Amino acid sequence: MHSPKAEAETARPVTPTGEETRLGGWGGKLFAFTVYEVEDAEGEPEYRVYVDDGPGERLVCWFTSDREAAPVWRGAWNGDQWCARIEERARAIVANPEAAGGNGK
Secondary structure (H helix, E strand, O other): OOOOOHHHHHHHOOOOOOOEEEEEEEEOOOOOOEEEEEEEOOOOOOEEEEEEOOOOEEEEEEOOOOOOOOOEEEEOOOOOOOOHHHHHHHHHHHHHHHHHHEEEE
């Protein structure tokens, strides 16, 4: 039997599909986080954060514009010490993509 959380984790692509709009990102020498916007099944905006730390971009979490709704963290990211900082940076990019170097698809 699958848990709703496990089903939610597998309901999103692990790597970007090319259908997303890049809003911006941040990083350092060894990693880069990128925030993308995509429509969910109901046509509402959903935001996905991917990290590339060498092997290519992989999904970290996703969230909606509802600040009261917590992000859904994928795999080992769930409960990671950096979750709050990642969410803060990602939501700042969603609020002002131009300042974050967003460049569209």
